[in-house]
Amino acid sequence: MIRATTRLSSPIVAGLDPRPGLLSTAEEDASHGSFRARARAYEEWGRRVLDGLVDVVPAVKIQIAFYECLGLPGVRAYARTVRAARERGLLVIGDVKRGDIGTTAEAYAEAHLDAPARSIGADVDAVTLNPYLGRDALDPFLQRCRDDGRGAFALVRTSNPSAPQIQDLVADGRPVHEHVAALVDGWGAELRGEEGYSSLGAVVGATYPRELLELRGRHPHLLVLVPGYGAQGGTAEDVARALDDRGAGLLVASSRGILRAYRESADAGRDPTEGIRAAARAMRDDIRAAFEASRA
Amino acid sequence: MIRATTRLSSPIVAGLDPRPGLLSTAEEDASHGSFRARARAYEEWGRRVLDGLVDVVPAVKIQIAFYECLGLPGVRAYARTVRAARERGLLVIGDVKRGDIGTTAEAYAEAHLDAPARSIGADVDAVTLNPYLGRDALDPFLQRCRDDGRGAFALVRTSNPSAPQIQDLVADGRPVHEHVAALVDGWGAELRGEEGYSSLGAVVGATYPRELLELRGRHPHLLVLVPGYGAQGGTAEDVARALDDRGAGLLVASSRGILRAYRESADAGRDPTEGIRAAARAMRDDIRAAFEASRA
Numbered sequence: 001m002i003r004a005t006t007r008l009s010s011p012i013v014a015g016l017d018p019r020p021g022l023l024s025t026a027e028e029d030a031s032h033g034s035f036r037a038r039a040r041a042y043e044e045w046g047r048r049v050l051d052g053l054v055d056v057v058p059a060v061k062i063q064i065a066f067y068e069c070l071g072l073p074g075v076r077a078y079a080r081t082v083r084a085a086r087e088r089g090l091l092v093i094g095d096v097k098r099g100d101i102g103t104t105a106e107a108y109a110e111a112h113l114d115a116p117a118r119s120i121g122a123d124v125d126a127v128t129l130n131p132y133l134g135r136d137a138l139d140p141f142l143q144r145c146r147d148d149g150r151g152a153f154a155l156v157r158t159s160n161p162s163a164p165q166i167q168d169l170v171a172d173g174r175p176v177h178e179h180v181a182a183l184v185d186g187w188g189a190e191l192r193g194e195e196g197y198s199s200l201g202a203v204v205g206a207t208y209p210r211e212l213l214e215l216r217g218r219h220p221h222l223l224v225l226v227p228g229y230g231a232q233g234g235t236a237e238d239v240a241r242a243l244d245d246r247g248a249g250l251l252v253a254s255s256r257g258i259l260r261a262y263r264e265s266a267d268a269g270r271d272p273t274e275g276i277r278a279a280a281r282a283m284r285d286d287i288r289a290a291f292e293a294s295r296a
Numbered sequence: 297m298i299r300a301t302t303r304l305s306s307p308i309v310a311g312l313d314p315r316p317g318l319l320s321t322a323e324e325d326a327s328h329g330s331f332r333a334r335a336r337a338y339e340e341w342g343r344r345v346l347d348g349l350v351d352v353v354p355a356v357k358i359q360i361a362f363y364e365c366l367g368l369p370g371v372r373a374y375a376r377t378v379r380a381a382r383e384r385g386l387l388v389i390g391d392v393k394r395g396d397i398g399t400t401a402e403a404y405a406e407a408h409l410d411a412p413a414r415s416i417g418a419d420v421d422a423v424t425l426n427p428y429l430g431r432d433a434l435d436p437f438l439q440r441c442r443d444d445g446r447g448a449f450a451l452v453r454t455s456n457p458s459a460p461q462i463q464d465l466v467a468d469g470r471p472v473h474e475h476v477a478a479l480v481d482g483w484g485a486e487l488r489g490e491e492g493y494s495s496l497g498a499v500v501g502a503t504y505p506r507e508l509l510e511l512r513g514r515h516p517h518l519l520v521l522v523p524g525y526g527a528q529g530g531t532a533e534d535v536a537r538a539l540d541d542r543g544a545g546l547l548v549a550s551s552r553g554i555l556r557a558y559r560e561s562a563d564a565g566r567d568p569t570e571g572i573r574a575a576a577r578a579m580r581d582d583i584r585a586a587f588e589a590s591r592a
Binding site for chain 2: 074101110117161172
């Protein structure tokens with residue numbers, strides 16, 4: 001994933017979060033009435049969004065909840081969107097935030113990385129995971145990182161307002177999220193590959209730039225998936241400071257910030273795929289400029 | 297849920313965890329080869345298991361991961377199993393352990409409690425949730441507890457060996473899981489209904505009986521879902537001490553402990569439904585006897 005990032009000089013992940021308000025007005029109007037119609041609209045929307053991202057971003061993050069909430073047609077649309085992304089050469093992070101133990105964790109790994117997922121095209125390159133249950137929740141995924149070249153990102157510091165309620169509890173002078181980061185770094189130590197980064201990474205919200213910067217300093221081998229850029233408040237300057245000297249080490253995720261361009265373009269009679277491409281390029285260029293300014 | 301528990305004097309939840317080794321040997325043999333065949337076998341197995349549980353347990357906990365790992369046919373089988381349970385008058389806890397924020401959390405609530413779930417029969421009475429992201433992850437579910445009579449159980453102290461890694465970090469003299477329990481108790485305070493218990497409950501593993509007993513004393517309004525009974529190590533004495541004076545307040549979950557009877561009965565040429573019924577009754581009677589002994 002790091003290689004793809006540096007190839008494009010683009011530490012960016014575009015989030016596919018299909019929701020009412022992000023499709024074009026015409027697509028919205030045509031997809032009312034049934035979950036099946038909406039799922040089909042998400043699928044077509046997804047392909048047009050993906051077309052705009054090729055060769056601009058290395059990876060996409062697909063939020064499964066927005067498909068899961070459409071029942072079976074939604075699950076099918078998720079799988080087809082994953083497949084469409086991979087066919088276009090994009091790496092896919094399944095934003096599934098699963099977290100369970102024992103054979104259940106194993107079943108989730110099968111569901112998202114193995115043959116069951118492959119059978120419907122839904123096998124992703126990496127997933128997001130919830131670490132509250134400890135290493136047991138990650139083990140089957142770590143095995144697939146080791147054996148099948150997959151990746152995983154454990155939630156460390158989420159981007160939302162109530163994240164501090166548990167993540168900022170202070171134990172032994174350090175907040176819980178720092179303990180979690182240290183655990184994740186340790187669990188992934190044997191999985192360091194591409195340019196020093198482990199295939200077990202961490203999720204840290206761009207909305208907490210101080211924590212992001214500190215984590216970068218403390219854990220130089222953690223690849224960090226950074227949601228909360230743009231619409232949620234994280235800025236190019238915030239993330240640029242946390243990039244490594246090659247401008248890598250983060251995957252800055254933006255969903256609404258990029259996706260908004262789709263509807264705006266389509267509703268104005270322009271090609272929404274081109275709108276997406278321009279928005280993704282603008283984000284890449286913003287971060288690149290902020291990175292260069294921060295090292296000047 | 298409490299009413300159903302006391303009606304049956306049975307604070308028990310049977311866990312439906314369909315996995316190789318729990319179906320009968322004949323069913324296993326017949327369902328090899330495709331995810332579709334396996335999903336169909338799980339569906340039929342589920343109906344026979346559920347038939348054995350009627351009027352013995354008030355509720356079942358269905359583990360979605362074991363269905364999710366069979367792709368689309370699995371998701372369909374999960375929905376049909378949920379529906380079959382509800383048709384038999386059993387309350388259903390969807391063991392989904394979802395946890396996300398904002399519109400994503402809303403989408404998960406829709407997926408498991410609202411129309412999208414209803415459209416395929418997969419709408420459950422309650423879900424399990426992961427609280428690591430704070431209250432944001434629970435809000436859409438709390439709204440449905442308030443408005444639609446649904447329930448939710450937040451993970452507090454899980455039953456697995458690595459649970460202490462994060463949950464036992466000590467902040468301000470108390471482990472993280474105690475902080476989480478207090479937060480959950482507070483979030484659910486306005487949802488106290490049936491006999492004083494809130495429809496937002498907690499998950500505490502039977503494998504940590506001291507923590508379970510302490511939580512019971514500290515938070516008398518928390519209905520506690522207790523996995524880890526039987527096969528994982530929790531005993532009738534462990535849970536009996538944490539029941540309230542009416543023998544309620546817990547939902548003790550057993551999966552393998554009950555489900556093993558299915559294969560054993562079927563492979564011995566007996567009716568597996570009756571095997572399940574006998575195993576569930578035995579568990580109920582064990583807990584009842586331990587409860588009476590603990591109060592004698």
